Amino acid sequence: MVTSLLVPAEAAGGPGPVVRQSAPARGLPVRGGPVRGFRHPGVVVSKAQLDRLRKRVRSGGQWRSSFAVMRRSRYASLGYYARPVEVVECPPGDRPGYGCVEERQDAIAAYTHALLWYVTRNRAHARKAAEIMDAWSGVIRDHTEGNAGLQTAWAGSSWARAAEIMRHTRSGWPHSRVRRFAGMLRTVYLPEVTAPVPDYNGNWDLVMTDAAIGISVFLDDRRGFNRAVRRFRARVPAYFYLRSDGPVPKRPPGSHITTPARVREYWFGQRRFVSGLGQETCRNFTHIGYSLAATAHIAETAWHQGLDLYGEVGNRMRAALTLHARYQLGARVPHWLCGGHVDPWMGPDTAVALNHFGTRRHIAMPQAQRAAQRLRRVGTDDLFVAWEALTHTKNR
Numbered sequence: 001m002v003t004s005l006l007v008p009a010e011a012a013g014g015p016g017p018v019v020r021q022s023a024p025a026r027g028l029p030v031r032g033g034p035v036r037g038f039r040h041p042g043v044v045v046s047k048a049q050l051d052r053l054r055k056r057v058r059s060g061g062q063w064r065s066s067f068a069v070m071r072r073s074r075y076a077s078l079g080y081y082a083r084p085v086e087v088v089e090c091p092p093g094d095r096p097g098y099g100c101v102e103e104r105q106d107a108i109a110a111y112t113h114a115l116l117w118y119v120t121r122n123r124a125h126a127r128k129a130a131e132i133m134d135a136w137s138g139v140i141r142d143h144t145e146g147n148a149g150l151q152t153a154w155a156g157s158s159w160a161r162a163a164e165i166m167r168h169t170r171s172g173w174p175h176s177r178v179r180r181f182a183g184m185l186r187t188v189y190l191p192e193v194t195a196p197v198p199d200y201n202g203n204w205d206l207v208m209t210d211a212a213i214g215i216s217v218f219l220d221d222r223r224g225f226n227r228a229v230r231r232f233r234a235r236v237p238a239y240f241y242l243r244s245d246g247p248v249p250k251r252p253p254g255s256h257i258t259t260p261a262r263v264r265e266y267w268f269g270q271r272r273f274v275s276g277l278g279q280e281t282c283r284n285f286t287h288i289g290y291s292l293a294a295t296a297h298i299a300e301t302a303w304h305q306g307l308d309l310y311g312e313v314g315n316r317m318r319a320a321l322t323l324h325a326r327y328q329l330g331a332r333v334p335h336w337l338c339g340g341h342v343d344p345w346m347g348p349d350t351a352v353a354l355n356h357f358g359t360r361r362h363i364a365m366p367q368a369q370r371a372a373q374r375l376r377r378v379g380t381d382d383l384f385v386a387w388e389a390l391t392h393t394k395n396r
Helices: 047-059 062-071 100-120 123-137 148-167 175-193 202-218 222-239 260-266 285-304 310-328 351-360 366-373 388-392
Strands: 087-089 142-144
Touching: 047 062, 047 100, 047 388, 062 100, 062 388, 087 100, 100 123, 100 148, 123 148, 123 175, 142 148, 142 175, 148 175, 148 202, 175 202, 202 222, 202 285, 222 285, 222 310, 285 310, 285 351, 310 351, 310 366, 351 366, 351 388
Parallel strands: 087 142
Antiparallel strands: none
């Protein structure tokens, strides 16, 4: 599942206004204007959502059974142990790496134990989450090889979610270890996930921005948050197509993809563009899922901080969710789409987006909901998506 590179990256897209006012839906708070003080915990999952989750699990029913899926996972074991390395080496393709799987899994385990701590109030889970994060912050110094940016993004996004919960919920995580972990995120992860990659497959840019915005909130770094928002606004329209974009998709700002022929090549040979198509649709739906998940994570984190990015890209997200769900559910693939052949596997990547559109905005998306329902018990993709059907289904 490692993403290959296309060509070397160039400079990122030019700056633009960080905040753009969007019209609020009736009954929802106005969400626009500059983000000043951050709300914690507020990386993908908010304190209000955590409180509802805890109440639901305690009340039993379907929520307790969904919680049990997480609790029975290998990530939830109190016998889990961290496997930190000083330099994580992640080459592209099939070449073996060093520390890559271990880092991603340990980050998900830390997040899993942070959730378990909050829901159960069992301090053994808080200690385990802290133990895993402390192990890595005391050892890691760098990421190398061609997939360093993507690897750092996958792990960094989970680290930020875990650390945000642990730091802001009276978990007992010592302040000195919090500072050390923050230093790790600032010096080892943030430089990697903010590097420009305009000519790479777009899931890179989106997952890197997912990590960058989460780390920025944890670090109370407003400048980093605003840079992530600018990057999001530049990449999402160049990844998910709408008919209003014109006859060919928008190109990533700062890229070498400057002609219609190069755009079609970048979109894996697709020549006909319809609303909802993604840059990697004709590659496989797995990478579309990564991009949908990352887009939703970024928008969800911004939402918790008072900024409605969903309002800016919602039409693209809904079109993409609907189009890909149709073929996930078994619809015949027309010849004009990827030559009539698609790889329709998508992981548990859509719960956060569907919660926003369905629960908050009351927009029915039946095909996308049916496709997501089939994956409710998957739980995690073992990369950077974990337990989102539990944390975000019908959870405002």
